[in-house]
Amino acid sequence: MNRAGVDPELAALRGELIERAAVDQRARAELDPVAPMPEQWEAVQRVDEDNVRWFAPIVAVHGWPGRRTVGVDGAHAAWVLAQHAPAPYRACWLPKLRAAVANRDAAPRDLAFLSDRVATDQQRPQHYGTQWLRLGTEAAGRLYPLRRPAEVNLARADVGLDPLPDSAIEAAYSSFTEITAATRGGSP
Structure with a gap:
């Protein structure tokens, strides 16, 4: 501990999480919104791979980096890295994030997004309606399948997400x- 009572290792972890999440977001912001070029996706994939190599051992050894250890912004940055990791990692980390939320050490909103992401990875309907799919050049995407469409906005309200328009739910x-x-x- 230093004089301010902050563990220098935890402060460094928090800083690294925040910086890596910022790099992640910059790489995604550089994608062409209509038709991303393959080299743009390759840059995103390089960032994601580097983040997984760094983040996976931390979660394996220390568990989910929650608010109490890395602060609110550090915990959210951890979620950003998890959200963009390959599907097997997301599935492995979901219970850890769920436990952190149960202990009030992570944001329920972050859990909603990761939970839906894992559900869609596994071709199961999502609960919170956070995952969209845009095919081809369509202007707007459509929600991946919903578990209970009539209840999705109640689930979203429970975790602090804004309601979805009825038109999005119906589509x-x-x-x-x-x-x-x-x-x-083709058609189904």
């Missing part, structure tokens, strides 16, 4: 079979 994909058919240019 959500009904199943992953429909998504597969849409990506192949």
Whole structure:
């Protein structure tokens, strides 16, 4: 501990999490919003791979970096890294984030996004309606399938997310079979 009572290792971890999340967001901001170029995606993938190499051992050894250890901004930055990690890592880290939220050491909102991301990775309907899919050149995306469309805005309110418009809920994909058919240019 230093004189201010802050553990220098935790302060360094917090700073590294925040910096890595900022690099992640910059790489994604550079993607062409209409038609990202392959080299833009390659840059994003390099950032994600570097972040996973650094972050995975931290979570494996120390558990989820929560608010009490890395602050609110550090804990949110940890979620950014997890959200953009490969699907197997996300699935592995979801219970750790869930436990941190249960202990009031992470944000329920972050858990909602990661929970939905893992559900869509596993081709299961999402609960909070945080994951969208934009195919081809369509202007707006559509929500991945919803577990209980009529209750999605109640679930969102529980974690502090704004409600979705009824039109977005009604336009959500009904199943992953429909998504597969849409990506192949056919009908379900």
